[in-house]
Amino acid sequence: MQFDETALMARKDSSINRLWRLIMTGFCFTLFGVGGFLLSLIGFTGLRILQSNPVRRRQSARKAISISFRCFLWIMHRLGVLDYRIEGVEKLNQARGCLIVANHPTLIDYVLIASAMPQLDCLVKAELLTNPFLRGVVRSADYLVNSQAEILLPESQSRLDSGDNILIFPEGTRTQPGKPLVLQRGAANIAVRCRCDLYVLHVCCSQNTLSKHSKWYHIPPQKPLFTVELKQYIEIDTFIADKLGGEAIAARHLTRYLTQALAPESGALLGKK
Numbered sequence: 001m002q003f004d005e006t007a008l009m010a011r012k013d014s015s016i017n018r019l020w021r022l023i024m025t026g027f028c029f030t031l032f033g034v035g036g037f038l039l040s041l042i043g044f045t046g047l048r049i050l051q052s053n054p055v056r057r058r059q060s061a062r063k064a065i066s067i068s069f070r071c072f073l074w075i076m077h078r079l080g081v082l083d084y085r086i087e088g089v090e091k092l093n094q095a096r097g098c099l100i101v102a103n104h105p106t107l108i109d110y111v112l113i114a115s116a117m118p119q120l121d122c123l124v125k126a127e128l129l130t131n132p133f134l135r136g137v138v139r140s141a142d143y144l145v146n147s148q149a150e151i152l153l154p155e156s157q158s159r160l161d162s163g164d165n166i167l168i169f170p171e172g173t174r175t176q177p178g179k180p181l182v183l184q185r186g187a188a189n190i191a192v193r194c195r196c197d198l199y200v201l202h203v204c205c206s207q208n209t210l211s212k213h214s215k216w217y218h219i220p221p222q223k224p225l226f227t228v229e230l231k232q233y234i235e236i237d238t239f240i241a242d243k244l245g246g247e248a249i250a251a252r253h254l255t256r257y258l259t260q261a262l263a264p265e266s267g268a269l270l271g272k273k
């Protein structure tokens with residue numbers, strides 16, 4: 001009898017906790033949208049007035065975005081929505097002119113990574129430019145847009161040459177749970193043709209939540225733990241040393257290598273520069 005009462009109380013506590021996380025998740029999604037809109041309307045509008053230098057304006061916008069993401073993650077953690085751990089990513093703030101590639105299992109992968117990197121550039125989807133809550137953020141941060149195919153490579157080269165680090169999710173969309181990674185060649189093409197080294201980040205989540213095709217209200221049974229880890233440093237010369245192979249072959253080989261490096265079961269270790 002005592003065992004039955006204990007089990008019943010445990011299920012009740014679990015149900016209450018899940019309901020709380022559902023309500024707070026909805027609150028956090030609302031906060032994210034409203035926060036992005038207000039940051040664009042007030043913060044970045046003021047920044048355009050006060051800062052005429054486009055480079056400094058972009059740097060200030062990216063720093064503000066990073067601080068906002070750190071605050072957002074802290075709020076979600078304090079409300080019991082999620083836990084998170086970011087390991088080694090801060091080391092990349094010392095890197096210059098590199099591509100940063102990461103797998104993309106959840107909706108908040110960029111939030112997690114950018115929270116630890118105040119000056120991170122990113123290749124984003126063109127549809128964000130029409131999002132009323134985020135388009136001001138994307139424009140103020142001057143992120144690269146994947147629809148600008150004709151200028152993407154030279155613009156990437158220019159930014160990498162100036163010391164920017166560019167984050168790319170080579171899958172192009174969120175990973176489908178239970179299915180193998182399928183990478184596009186965009187990241188590898190940029191790395192090979194711009195002659196830039198790469199860092200590999202691995203993102204994982206202890207629960208299936210915020211993945212592709214899932215809704216915000218699909219709350220997992222337990223509070224999820226999000227982890228971002230710096231896994232590996234890749235010297236691009238390793239893939240372009242054979243000049244006879246050509247850039248297309250080098251990009252193909254690099255894409256195949258990244259597919260293995262970004263896979264959840266990958267045991268790749270952080271290389272030394």
